[in-house]
Amino acid sequence: MQNILRFISNNLFHHRDLSGYFEPVIQVIKPAWRSGFFRAQVKGIRVLGENALKITLKPERKWPTHTAGQHISLTIVQQGRLISRVFTIASGAKKLKETGLFDLVIRTHDKGNFTPYLGELAMNSWVNISNPMGEFIFDEQSNHTTLLAGGSGITPFIAMLNDLQTNMHQHVHLLYYAKPNSHLLVDVLEKLLTRLPNFSFELLNRNEHGSFSKFVSIEHTDELLVCGPEAMYVEAEEFCKSRQIPIRAEHFQAIKPTKPLNEAARFTVKLNHGDLEISNRDSLLSEFQSHNKPVTYGCGMGICHQCQCVKKKGIVKDMRDGRLSDNSEELIQLCVSQAVTDLELEL
């Protein structure tokens, strides 16, 4: 059937798929309808402390129910431009079944390219979401589980704990690191404490309490689940390796420039076939040519779009006006782009 539709689309509608031809028309009736995405309606935005938001979404009915701990890609329109980021769902499947809603708890960054716009979302406006993804879910076979969270990394654990039954047999201990007075959803954790008899938690901060290792009871940890910044994960991995404790982790780190823009640096570009190390002193096109990579090109000044390719990940600088790109997927022109971070490109 799909092949027939594709054939019709290609031959009668000069589009690679029918939804592309009709999408703007369907959007007149169904706002934010996009092929390959699900729609979700904004049902609540609540400020949590200084730099965090809780966004409640109502996904359309055909959205597959998630399992606590899974994440989604959230796509919003900012000034006509579609931008996406990945977030872990901060509520369980139980809430979705009962209310048709789920929550995202998001740490906002004033100078970010995405989170500052979340607060501007209007009630009942539409956003796009992906399928629930990931296998970072609670293992019900484990008798003693230690959860290690850092900052907004608390979200999958809140979802997991919310979905646990009151009469659960497992013992779960949560170590939650954040800056002083920046711990999120403490009220929810306290409620969980009364509902789940085998659950306990500690609110910690790095300066005062130091490493998490001294808080982990080795004999009472069958598995360590980690969600937080990369440094936390690296430390936890080493800890578990030396003590032979199974570890599972999830973290999404926003890619940021690591070097000052005017400083010479080398970055790795992941291409369709293998990696390449390049300098940030010249355009990506010149760099590829100097490495004898076959690239289609034209004017060399950003006009003809012949050297255009899809940037899957990473940040580039537009050499014409110095603007930095977003770090998510977008089209770039190699002749006027310089690497600012490691990149993943589809040539």
Added chain:
Amino acid sequence: MKQVNFDQLALQLDEVKQQVKAKVGQEDANYIRKVIVWQRVFEWSGRILLMLGFWQPLLWVVGVLSLALGKILDNMEIGHNVMHGQYDWMNDKFINSSAYEWDIACDGSSWNRVHNYEHHTYTNIIGKDRDFGYGLLRLSNDFRWRVKNLWQFITYILLSVLFQWGVSYHEMAAERVFFGKKKDNRDNKVSHTELKKRFFSKGAKQLVKDYVIFPILAGPLFLWVFCGNLVANLLRNLWTSTIIFCGHFTEHVHTFTEEECKNESKGQWYYRQALGSSNLKGRTWFHILTGHLSFQIEHHLFPDLPAKRYPEIAPKVQQIFQQHGIHYNTGGFWRQYGSVLKRIIRYSFP
């Protein structure tokens, strides 16, 4: 080249570009989606009305006009502009220069390669921009007169009538692909086999769609639909050809030699774009139907800014040109088109 302060010209035009670029956003995204919706409305109203011709022939006429309008919007305001990358910033899966394909015989990627690269980079440089006269017409003394130029007005009429096929043939550098003519300075980035495949594949799709499938779907109304599609394509061809000719072949448009353009600075590049293009005055609906190519000068200066922004850029560009003493070539449709016809006839003779 004339003594113009090219560095200052570049700075001023870059500033205009940055000012407009900073404003590009939701309004532009809404606009292009709205135009696409109207395009679909005109196209499908047209296709349906063509079938009602047997009942009331006037409906067939309205259907033809509606379908032609749909095709013109698709080719000009949507296809041409989207494929220039004017809406790539939207990150839309379908409205971008890599994905968009238009309702015309010319394969989008072949057009992209020749038009965006050759024509927009080397605008009006004789020997490098094959769009100047399309290799068929002698439009300046830069070309040696040949006997065939005597009847080039008829060639022009034929080209306009069959414009979509002319563009398709031209964009794949057909004379080299089919007849093996080589140019020393041309690098064949796409193989001839691939170009031929694209030419025949897209052309066949268009023929089958408009002259086989849609007429067959109409059953006993086959001929009404067949003829309606034929006339709609003809109207589109005449309109696009006329507008495009007015953009580069009016009376005061300049040509350049390769020598003149060696080591060209950004300012000199802007200057060449300015003198190689001409505008048309008109109302908003007229500009939309031309795909805003009625602002050919602004389009050549800033080909990847959303075309809808050209009317607001034009007065600033005109002011900058005035400061530098650069002629801003604009005029009403009949005046500009008249000068195109005059040029075609004038250079028919030695």
